[in-house]
Amino acid sequence: MKCLVRFITRGAGGAVEHADKVIDTDSLTIGRATDQTLHVRDRRARLQHARIESRDGGHAIVTGALAGVTVNGRSQREATLAPGDEIEVGANLLRVIEPPAGIDFALSFELADDAGEHHLAPAWSAPVRTLAGFGKRRLSWLAAGVVVLLAFAIPALTLLGPGVAKTLRSVPLLPDDSVWLAGDVHRTHASVATECEACHARPFRRVPDAACGACHESHRHAAGSAPPVLGEMRCASCHLEHNEPPQLISEHQGLCGDCHADGPAGTDLPPASDFLDDHPPFRVSLSVPVTTAGTTEWQTERRLLEQARDAERSNLRFDHALHVDEDGVIGPDGRQVLACQDCHRPEPGGARMQPVRMDEHCSGCHELSFDPQDPSRTVPHGDPEGVLQVLIEYYSARLLGDDATNGAQQRLRRPGQALTRADRDRVAAEARAQALTVAADLFERRACVNCHEVTKVQTDAAMPWRVQPVRLTERFFPHARFSHAAHDTDVASCDGCHAASQSGVATDLLLPGMDSCRDCHRQRHRAAQRRRPGRQHLHPVPRLPRPGQAVIPRRVGAAWSALTCARRGWQPYCCRCLRLAAAVPRPLHRALIRRRRRPVAPASARTHQPVSRWRMSRALLPGPRRKPPRAAARQRLPSSTGSATSWPCFA
């Protein structure tokens, strides 16, 4: 079957052009597929839309599709074709025309100019490639560029020199190298906090020890007394900055245990691998008198505390139990109840105790008067020869003085007559005898012997009494870092550690052993050791946001706080009643909160507030409330009303 297909195109001016194509085939296939004889570029056409076959001398169009093919406006599965019939294939119109001579069948096919192209489609059928004129790639470069510029390029200008750095740091809004700070520096380094180059001397080099030595030249590490094991280690190997919380001295067990687990080589130090379970008992430094040829020198003796419980050698006689008796001790004004603090006063700062002094702490009761008729006259303290001298002078003056009422004088002297030499000698001997009598009373019975070791040397008639010199040990644990103030809590009373009420003699060494420390530190240390050894074990009282610091929404803040507590091994405590969550039974806790809701300052009034020690100890302890020691501390507490809190509460 010879077919002629006439392709008709209409030009822009309406001119009609046609091109003929003769195809010799058994059946003329029409469709969108490329193997079709008549390939129609129209999406509405099927792949094999229809085919035209010669049938019984005529021609018929046949399709296998259910939808059929539209011939003369009617959809049919099969139709006989005659010239003038119109076949619709999508938007295309095929018209059967009279075949020229030599051709069996002819079709005209008008090509639609936009067959299969939807004018709507180009606007959006393609993927989104730009956003506001920016493609993804351009946006990516832009974003990366902004980050590099603000986070690196501008701050890096500080590396150009101190002048540029100073200028840059002073310009507000411009990022300087403080944006590179991984964490705050410790407050002791606050003076150089903004000058990175003070420590980071050269880019891409670790902080050299010289940078530390610039300020710390007199430090004992820098002075060459660093432990020899440090070897190649740098200052910053241990003293790490820019952590949160800022911490310059690590309290990690490993710092001790790494070297001390087996006892450091070349030393006689006992092994110490663990504070709780494997730590040698305390050694105590005692002042010990060594008497040679009548003079006493004091030497420091190191002894194991447990073996030196009665080894205090201060040469003092003192009964702690008597002095802190609940019923009081007999004083000049009758019975007087003494507390530890009456004699043991903390030093400024509270870490250690001031030395006990006779004139300050003892003389109130232990008067050194000797003449009941003249109680204001006292002998000097700390000078035995002086005591006798004072007494002799006192009685000599009484005997020789110009007092007419004095019977002894009248007996010695006649009016208008001067004392003879013999009289004077007699008077002096009498005064001395009286002084010796009183001195014996003072030294041996009434005064000195109460507190001091007094011996009598019969051969020395001039000054027969010897008082052993006294020295109170100033630091029993010279290497320990201990603060009484940090332990001034309700659980830890003086007597709890020092047991003064049980001690009757001054040779008792009233120092707590390691077990006393462990009693309190064991549990918390264990819990903390599991997570963060050496860290603070308790939540250090809610820290209010600093100016400029974002206030985290309540729920997020609570979750974050809880996370922080868990991370640091802090025991959670209630911010309202300031008690350990675990330590207070829940009903009691509710009652406490009802009694006193802890107010929180409004956001506008929140400023950074230093943690007061008082508040910290309150957080530690169950027990009755007590007044804060300082009015200032009370004023620091936020005072506005409102029960909202951004801290986790375990109510």
Add this chain to the structure above:
Amino acid sequence: MKASILAYGGRRYLWLALLVTAGIAGIYLVHDPQEPPNGGTVLGYTLGAVATALVLWLTAFGIRKRRYHSTQGTVQGWLSAHVYLGLALPLIVLLHAGFQLGPNVHTLAFVLLLLVVASGIVGVWFYANYPARMSHNRGGANRTELLDQLDDIDERSRRAANSLGEDFRDAIASGIARTQLGGTAWSRLTGRDESQVVLPANGGSRVAANAGQEALLDWLADRQARSADAHEGAAIGELSALLRNKRRLLKTLAGDMQLEARLAIWLFAHVPLTAALLAALVVHIVTVFLYW
């Protein structure tokens, strides 16, 4: 989509991510450095290296998906791993930093990472839900069919208008020519119909907004009301019916366009944020060692 990506290979990458996370978290809890946990401890450096490698590998997905001839795993598998390991990354980074965050470039990198992961989650959600919603919106037909139907309607309304006179022919032709969906990314995202029509007015012509073919339908209704010829009135009615069909079709197409645009748009956050993250990561690493 949902089944093929998230449940790929029996969720093997989910288990891998969980295993990696649990392992790293376990090591973190056991690890006991002498300093507070931070990026400078042995574990900190290790986790930092792991996280950096992971970021680079996750970014490499953009390359892998374009390598059609690559034999290194299926893109499906890569995407599944991309999703699950990407979700594990923030925790790894937090452990790397020892939870020490602050207003600095290091935390900037972490925040950017969080944003990238968040945009990725949005993308996964889009891909899990929108294809079904698009199918539902199109009523089973594909978009080409809808466009074909639109063309059919246009052709038929053109023919119908031809028989009604010049006014109608011009109005319908301009309405067809000026039917406009999408164009800018914004109009695609909002699914706004920005069609216009030129209508005859007072001897001249005016351009009217033709969203939902409303202006054209109003004009036809007006002409129909003023038409004295019953035959012409019926023809205008048929034309109006065709345009109402077109309005329904345009609405469907606008919804389709909108959903498709959303499927594409999340990448405009995901990809540039990833670039910013890479930049911040480089800055982080450089500055950490710059002031060592």
